[in-house]
Amino acid sequence: MATEYALRMGDGKRVFLTKEKIIEEIEAGTADAADLGEISTLSGDEIDKLAEILMMPGKAVSVEQGMEVPVTHDIGTLRIDGDQGNSGVGIPSSRLVGCMMHERAFGADTMELGHIDYSFKPVKPVIANECQAMEVCQQNMIIPLFYGAMPNMGLYYTPDGPFENPGDLMKAFKIQEARESMEHAAEHMTRDMVWIMQRLFASGTDGVNFDTTAAAGDGDFYGTLHAVEALRTQFPDMYIEVGMAGELVLGMHGELEYDGVGLAGLWPHQQAPLVAKAGANVFGPVVNTNTSKTSAWNLARAVTFIKAAVEVSTLPCHVDMGMGVGGIPMLETPPIDAVTRASKAMVEIAGVDGI
Amino acid sequence: MASKEELIQELSDAIISCKKDAVLAAVEKAKEVMEPAEIIEKGLAAGMNEVGVLFERGKLFLPHVMMAADAMGAGVAVLEADLPEGSESKKLGVIVNGTVEGDVHDIGKSIVSTMLQSAGFEVHDIGRDVPLRNFIEKAKEVKANMIGLSALMTTTLPGQKEIIALLKEEGMRENVKVMVGGAPATQAWAEKIGADCYAENASEAVAKAKELLL
Numbered sequence: 342m343a344t345e346y347a348l349r350m351g352d353g354k355r356v357f358l359t360k361e362k363i364i365e366e367i368e369a370g371t372a373d374a375a376d377l378g379e380i381s382t383l384s385g386d387e388i389d390k391l392a393e394i395l396m397m398p399g400k401a402v403s404v405e406q407g408m409e410v411p412v413t414h415d416i417g418t419l420r421i422d423g424d425q426g427n428s429g430v431g432i433p434s435s436r437l438v439g440c441m442m443h444e445r446a447f448g449a450d451t452m453e454l455g456h457i458d459y460s461f462k463p464v465k466p467v468i469a470n471e472c473q474a475m476e477v478c479q480q481n482m483i484i485p486l487f488y489g490a491m492p493n494m495g496l497y498y499t500p501d502g503p504f505e506n507p508g509d510l511m512k513a514f515k516i517q518e519a520r521e522s523m524e525h526a527a528e529h530m531t532r533d534m535v536w537i538m539q540r541l542f543a544s545g546t547d548g549v550n551f552d553t554t555a556a557a558g559d560g561d562f563y564g565t566l567h568a569v570e571a572l573r574t575q576f577p578d579m580y581i582e583v584g585m586a587g588e589l590v591l592g593m594h595g596e597l598e599y600d601g602v603g604l605a606g607l608w609p610h611q612q613a614p615l616v617a618k619a620g621a622n623v624f625g626p627v628v629n630t631n632t633s634k635t636s637a638w639n640l641a642r643a644v645t646f647i648k649a650a651v652e653v654s655t656l657p658c659h660v661d662m663g664m665g666v667g668g669i670p671m672l673e674t675p676p677i678d679a680v681t682r683a684s685k686a687m688v689e690i691a692g693v694d695g696i
Numbered sequence: 697m698a699s700k701e702e703l704i705q706e707l708s709d710a711i712i713s714c715k716k717d718a719v720l721a722a723v724e725k726a727k728e729v730m731e732p733a734e735i736i737e738k739g740l741a742a743g744m745n746e747v748g749v750l751f752e753r754g755k756l757f758l759p760h761v762m763m764a765a766d767a768m769g770a771g772v773a774v775l776e777a778d779l780p781e782g783s784e785s786k787k788l789g790v791i792v793n794g795t796v797e798g799d800v801h802d803i804g805k806s807i808v809s810t811m812l813q814s815a816g817f818e819v820h821d822i823g824r825d826v827p828l829r830n831f832i833e834k835a836k837e838v839k840a841n842m843i844g845l846s847a848l849m850t851t852t853l854p855g856q857k858e859i860i861a862l863l864k865e866e867g868m869r870e871n872v873k874v875m876v877g878g879a880p881a882t883q884a885w886a887e888k889i890g891a892d893c894y895a896e897n898a899s900e901a902v903a904k905a906k907e908l909l910l
Contacts, residue, residue, distance in 0.1 A: 352882030377753060501800070508802040512810075512821070514766045516759045558758070558803075592757020593803065606754030632882040633896055671882055673850060 346396045349679050351632035351639050353670040363392050363637045370634070370641030378608040380649040383641060387690050391644065394686050395637055401681045404688045411450040411695040413659065414443050415489055415552050415584075418454055437478050444484045450695075453489035453550050454478055460493035461534045462502070468537060472544035479545040485580065488541045489550035492534060492565045494557035497526035504529075507593060523594045527564035534568040539575070548580025548622070556586035558593030559604040562612075566599045566619040573620030583616045584625025584661055585609070588646060609646050613654035623695070626650045627661040632671050640668030640683055647691040657694035660687050703730060707739025707771075712746055714756075714763035716770050723771045732775035736816075740768050744814040748899045751807070758807070765810050787818040789909035792834045793844035795824040796855030801848035801878070804898075808844060808877065811898040812905060828855055832862050835872055841909050842873040844901070845891075850880045857889040873908045877901060 345357035358366070367388050375382040383391065394402065404410070418439035423429020434442070436454060443449040454475055456464050464471055471488070478486055498506040504526045510519035538549050549572070555562035569581055590612065592605025600618050607615075609626035616624045628643035647667075651658045665671035668683040687693045698706070703726045710718040719740070726735045747764045750756040756764075793809045795801055802824040809821040820838050822830060831843055843863070845856040856876045863869040873892040876885065886894035892908055895901035 350884075352884040354884055495800070506802070508806050511758060511762045512806060514762060516762060520759070589754045591803075592751075592754070592759075595757035595759045605757045608754070631896060632884075632894075665879065671880060 347678070348395060349636045349670050349676065351630045351634050351636070351665075351670055353672040353676060353679075356635055358635065358637065360392065360396065363395055364388065366635045366637035367391050367395075367641040370638035371645045373638075374628075374642040374645035374649075378610060378646055378649060380608075380610060380645065383645055383648070383690070387644075388641070390690055391641055391686055392637075394682050394689070395640070397682070401677050402685050403681065404685050408688055410688055410693065411659070412448065413451040413453070413695065414447070414449045415453055415550060416455045416459055418443075418452070419457055419459070423457075436474055437481060440478050440482060440486060444482055449484065451485045451487065451547075452482070453487040454546075455489045459490055459552075460496055461490045461530070461537055462493065462496045464490060464537050465533060468540050471537075472540055475541055475544045475546050479547075485547040487548040487550045487580065487582065488538065488546045489552050490537075491553040491556060492530055492551055492561050492568075493553070494523075494526050494530050494561040494564060497529055498522065502526065502529075520594050520596065523558075523560035524597075527560045527567070527597075530561070530564040531567045531571065534565070535571045535575075538568075538572055538579075542576055542579060548582065550582045550584065552584050552625075553586040554583050555590045558591040559597045560594050561586075562590050562604050562607075563594075563597045563599060566615060569616070569619040569621050580623075581621040582623040582625060582659070583619075583621045584659075585612060585627040588626075588628045609650035610653050613650050613656065613658070617655045621656060623659050624650070624654055624656045625659050625661050627666050628668070630665045630667075630669060630671055632665075636668060636670065636679055636682070640686055643668035643683070644686050644691045647687060647693060651692045651694075659695035660691070660693045662687065662696050697729070698725070700729060704739045704742070707735060708743035708746060711740055711743025711764050711768055711771075712750070712756075714747075714760045714767060716763075716767040719767040719771045720774060723774050727775070727778070732778045735775060736772055740771050741815060744768055744811070745899070745902075747814075748811050748902070752897055752899060758803075761807065761810060765814050768814055788816040789841040789905065790818045790820070790838050791842045791844055791905065792820045792822060792831060792838065792840045793846070794822040794826040794831060795846040795848070795878075796831075796852050796859070797825055797827050798855065799847050799849055799852035799878075800824050801846070804848070804878065805844070805846035808846070808895070808898045808901045811902050812844075815902045815906070817905060817909075828859050828862060831859050832866055832868070835863075835868065836866075840872055842875060842892075842905060844875045844877070847876075847878040847881060853878070853880050853885070856881070856885075856891065860890055875901065875904060875908075 343359040371382040418436040421439040507519035710722040813819040893904045
């Protein structure tokens with residue numbers, strides 16, 4: 342009987358596959374990415390390397406010596422004390438303590454301060470609190486500390502915001518009205534994000550992390566790129582990271598452009614040049630995990646997409662790795678075997694600059 | 697005169713073009729040689745399936761999906777008068793679809809509703825942040841064969857489980873299938889809570905609804 346290796350499904354379930362089956366899954370995953378993104382599949386050597394990583398006997402694996410990359414953590418300030426039934430561990434601690442634990446105990450190379458709502462819009466009424474928290478953190482920490490939040494354009498639509506919900510308008514086939522609503526929302530979102538970061542920059546933040554960009558589709562991406570452009574003009578030295586929400590910019594509007602490029606339907610390697618053009622310093626590409634496929638299929642697909650993004654990007658690419666992205670299963674606390682294998686593959690095959 | 701295959705292709709292409717005028721013209725042309733039910737199934741619905749595939753591949757966008765659905769609706773309306781008596785109301789099944797309480801995410805669920813409707817199901821989209829009990833009441837009211845439950849957050853996912861429990865309490869579970877979806881939902885979650893199926897995306901939702909209801 343052929344040796345079987347313990348892998349996972351995209352939903353975290355254990356599966357046992359032979360080497361031949363793993364190779365088959367890798368070939369199918371890379372072919373799927375190549376087909377969708379119109380990019381190259383992984384080479385034969387890369388497929389063998391990926392299979393080797395997946396079949397390594399250790400529970401946790403690591404990158405080869407000399408290939409270490411910077412690791413940052415987004416909302417980690419809140420994950421220590423957060424206990425909302427999500428990924429928080431419920432240990433009472435302030436955000437300062439959360440940041441410092443990441444710096445001094447968990448080995449984060451950079452870190453961010455975030456608000457519990459984790460979207461820019463709700464930060465407006467508590468800006469003084471956020472500025473104070475940033476100042477206190479900066480006084481106590483050494484590693485670069487950014488301010489991070491989601492653009493989250495959905496908050497500008499009813500029932501949470503002033504503009505009519507494009508989803509409702511679309512359902513009534515009011516396409517033009519829906520598009521106008523998205524354009525207005527994007528404009529307000531840009532204005533808010535710039536206003537918030539002007540104040541946090543004055544309070545000493547080392548930079549900004551636009552996290553989960555384009556979650557509300559192409560309008561969200563459009564508003565964020567314009568915010569990046571405005572901030573870069575005002576603050577030439579500000580460190581700006583743009584991390585994406587998913588692998589594909591969903592076309593909610595369908596006709597928005599940046600720098601002459603239609604934003605809807607862009608894959609990671611097509612997003613990267615626009616993020617650079619807007620003036621960001623780092624790009625955070627994302628590839629979604631399909632929960633019905635194996636980790637071999639998902640990781641091959643993710644590595645193929647990210648490798649193509651790294652190749653064309655003029656910016657360092659810090660790939661998003663976590664629950665349901667980057668070839669990692671969709672689990673609250675992703676299993677270490679899957680996380681470390683996916684991370685190793687991203688560094689050693691896709692060539693990412695950070696995680 | 698165009699062959700049946702050419703007419704079917706023309707109907708499908710017209711839907712993919714998302715232009716109502718083109719769809720209506722293609723329907724008028726096809727009516728001369730094809731039965732209304734065949735025009736809907738082989739031409740319009742097939743075109744709509746392709747629209748779903750193109751949306752998932754990032755080649756068509758949400759406004760296009762909505763315009764195609766609108767055009768398909770117009771085409772079906774023209775044909776309904778010519779359908780044999782009693783068949784105009786024939787639907788593949790009745791589905792109540794919504795996003796569970798506490799969760800305001802709407803877009804994915806709405807796309808699923810549109811695609812199910814275009815595939816021939818009678819869909820009652822009851823919106824987002826829907827109180828759990830409302831799913832039961834609506835299912836009773838419209839005599840639903842299936843309930844679709846969307847949740848985009850780990851914190852609202854348990855609502856899907858609670859609705860299945862409510863269906864059991866009401867003695868409705870055997871007659872109503874349950875489909876779950878949304879980013880944190882998985883096949884394993886569907887099995888754990890006793891849902892009938894999990895769908896990864898809109899086209900899979902249509903395929904699985906057909907599997908369960910036809």
